[in-house]
């Protein structure tokens with residue numbers, strides 16, 4: 001499921017392929033991906049207008065149209081973007097297609113229909129209405145410590161709670177806790193200032209490195225958990241057997257040996 005690094009890579013892809021050229025048409029193949037907007041409204045908002053710039057917030061993209069409107073893109077479980085030129089290069093599951101006057105096309109590809117396309121005139125209001133908290137990479141150390149340190153929920157749940165900090169899901173919350181040596185079931189409110197500090201550093205480092213490596217799991221360092229997400233796999237840090245746990249409806253992975261609950265301080 002796309003998380004912050006994947007969304008950032010899609011932002012860069014959108015920037016590189018779809019800015020500053022007039023949209024000549026919008027085709028919606030499946031209206032179920034539209035959120036509170038009709039195909040006609042989408043077509044009217046974009047007709048003969050260009051995308052000016054794209055802002056990422058958490059797992060969302062907001063593409064500014066030459067007007068007060070923003071196209072909202074959320075990738076859901078398996079959504080992605082694909083730019084192409086030849087008509088026969090249209091990818092499968094292109095639920096929404098933006099045609100440009102120069103002949104190019106940008107497809108919103110969404111095989112499992114969990115992604116969403118919307119329009120908004122006010123990004124801050126949209127974020128508020130959808131209960132999306134501050135972007136994980138925009139948080140200061142103090143803000144992070146306040147949010148996570150005040151939470152009595154399990155720290156993995158807090159990291160994944162989009163209303164608290166936006167962008168982190170199952171895979172990167174596991175990675176951050178693994179590298180910070182913190183047990184996923186530990187409570188944020190029980191973490192010492194030192195461990196909260198390390199958690200913040202790990203979060204930033206991991207998200208930034210993942211973006212640098214195009215959010216491609218195959219490109220991540222071999223001592224990361226991401227390549228060892230199998231029950232019983234050897235922990236790349238200490239050799240113990242990786243275990244799973246269920247939090248919410250998600251299966252998380254962690255090392256029972258070096259990810260501790262007790263505060264060593």
Ligand SMILES: [Zn+2]
Nearest residue numbers: 235238255258
């Ligand atoms: Zn370990």
